[in-house]
Amino acid sequence: MLSESMLSESMLSESMLSESMLSESMLSESMLSESMLSESMLSESMLSESMLSESMLSENMLSENMLSESMLSESMLSESMLSESMLSESMLSESMLSESMLSENIATTHSDLVLRAVHCGIPYRVVHNAxxxxxxxxxxxxxxxxxxxxxxxxxxxxxxxxxxxxxxxxxxxxxxxxxxxxxxxxxxxxxxxxxxxxxxxxxxxxxxxxxxxxxxxxxxxxxxxxxxxxxxxxxxxxxxxxxxxxxxxxxxxxxxxxxxxxxxxxxxxxxxxxxxxxxxxxxxxxxxxxxxxxxxxxxxxxxxxxxxxx
Missing domain, CATH: 3.30.950.10 (Tetrapyrrole methylase, C-terminal domain)
Structure with missing residues (x-):
């Protein structure tokens, strides 16, 4: 009976040891799975961050490109407006000059020649023509x-x-x-x-x-x-x-x-x-x-x- 009791206790110890080893094994597998899951999530997170960074970089490059094009367009528009403004001012000046000359309705060429000759001390004589x-x-x-x-x-x-x-x-x-x-x-x-x-x-x-x-x-x-x-x-x-x-x-x-x-x-x-x-x-x-x-x-x-x- 003593032998049987000792045998039973031995078998119980082995059973508990097996359960303990099984638990440890399951725990190790669980920890390994969690570790792998964490690594997978970390990889996905890093991938997402990488993709996000690339996306932000692309958007940033696109924004800079659009800004450059916008600045170029504004520069070209400014130059165009400046040219048109200069052309308009030139045409306006010519128009004002022409209107001034027209409103006066005076032929000044002959009088101007005479006055310049007198100012320079140059003798002159008028020869009348048709x-x-x-x-x-x-x-x-x-x-x-x-x-x-x-x-x-x-x-x-x-x-x-x-x-x-x-x-x-x-x-x-x-x-x-x-x-x-x-x-x-x-x-x-x-x-x-x-x-x-x-x-x-x-x-x-x-x-x-x-x-x-x-x-x-x-x-x-x-x-x-x-x-x-x-x-x-x-x-x-x-x-x-x-x-x-x-x-x-x-x-x-x-x-x-x-x-x-x-x-x-x-x-x-x-x-x-x-x-x-x-x-x-x-x-x-x-x-x-x-x-x-x-x-x-x-x-x-x-x-x-x-x-x-x-």
């Missing part, structure tokens, strides 16, 4: 009946002055004719070439009577839309002259609309001038008939026994 200012008498209109002379300039897309119309209106209200000197562009530079300092000149241009009449008709249309009392209209009698004094000079009397639209009123090569008539003496009317287009004088009205107007 001038359109008196040569227009060949049109049949009396020089006594001319008022202030005006200049009609080439219009541009952004500059269309109308001040010459107001002077024509003033002359017409006084019953006076108006000699219109037409624009000449010789050795002119474009705004771009002027800004870049390039000695490149535009082809010469000479305003025709047709173009001058078109610009006047455009002003008449604008003033009519504004409800203004008109100084002249499409049927106002005008005289176009070209190359006065030359063998092939031309004189054409027509309405303003005929001068703008009729092919028979094309005066050919320059130089051209336009006369807007005021009040007409019967003798002037007879002279105008010599160069008149069909129906050009049909709209004349007699205001008294010796005066006609259109």
């Amino acid at each position: 001038s359109i200012m008196n040569a227009v008498g060949c049109s049949g209109l009396q020089l006594y009946n001319f008022g202030e002379t005006v200049s009609i300039v080439f219009w541009t897309e952004n500059w269309k002055p109308e001040s010459f119309y107001d002077k024509i209106k003033k002359n017409r209200n006084l019953g006076l004719h108006t000699l219109c000197l037409l624009d000449i562009k010789v050795k002119e530079q474009s705004v771009e070439n002027l800004m870049r300092g390039r000695q490149v000149f535009e082809p010469p241009r000479f305003m025709s009577v047709t173009l001058a009449a078109e610009q006047l008709l455009s002003i008449i249309c604008n003033r009519r839309e504004q409800g203004e009392e008109l100084a002249l209209n499409e049927q106002t009698v005008c005289v176009g002259v070209a190359r006065i004094g030359a063998d092939d000079q031309r004189i054409v009397t027509a309405t303003l609309q005929q001068l703008a639209e009729s092919p028979s009123c094309d005066l050919g090569e320059p130089l051209h001038s336009l006369i807007v008539t005021g009040s007409l003496h019967p003798l002037e009317v007879d002279m105008l008939r010599l160069s008149a287009q069909p129906d050009a004088l049909i709209g004349l009205k007699m205001t008294d026994s010796s005066t006609y107007c259109s």
Whole structure:
């Protein structure tokens, strides 16, 4: 019995030892699994952080790239705006200068030469020549009946002055004719070439009577839309002259609309001038008939026994 008891105790000890070893084994496996799980989670965490870092780096690089492109675009836009601003200022300066010269309506070249000669102590002498200012008498209109002379300039897309119309209106209200000197562009530079300092000149241009009449008709249309009392209209009698004094000079009397639209009123090569008539003496009317287009004088009205107007 003692042996059996000892045997039982031995078997119990072995059983407890086995359970203890089994528990330790299971614990080791559990710790190993937890360790592997921790390492796996750590690897995943490091991978996630790595991917996050790469993502943040990519976003940062993208942001820097977008910022660089934005700064480049702003720089290009600023340069473009600066160029446009400089161009606009240049065009505005030219416009203001032209309007100033036009509003003054003074030919200063001859006076300037005389004053410079006097200032430098250089003797001078004036040699008189023929001038359109008196040569227009060949049109049949009396020089006594001319008022202030005006200049009609080439219009541009952004500059269309109308001040010459107001002077024509003033002359017409006084019953006076108006000699219109037409624009000449010789050795002119474009705004771009002027800004870049390039000695490149535009082809010469000479305003025709047709173009001058078109610009006047455009002003008449604008003033009519504004409800203004008109100084002249499409049927106002005008005289176009070209190359006065030359063998092939031309004189054409027509309405303003005929001068703008009729092919028979094309005066050919320059130089051209336009006369807007005021009040007409019967003798002037007879002279105008010599160069008149069909129906050009049909709209004349007699205001008294010796005066006609259109």
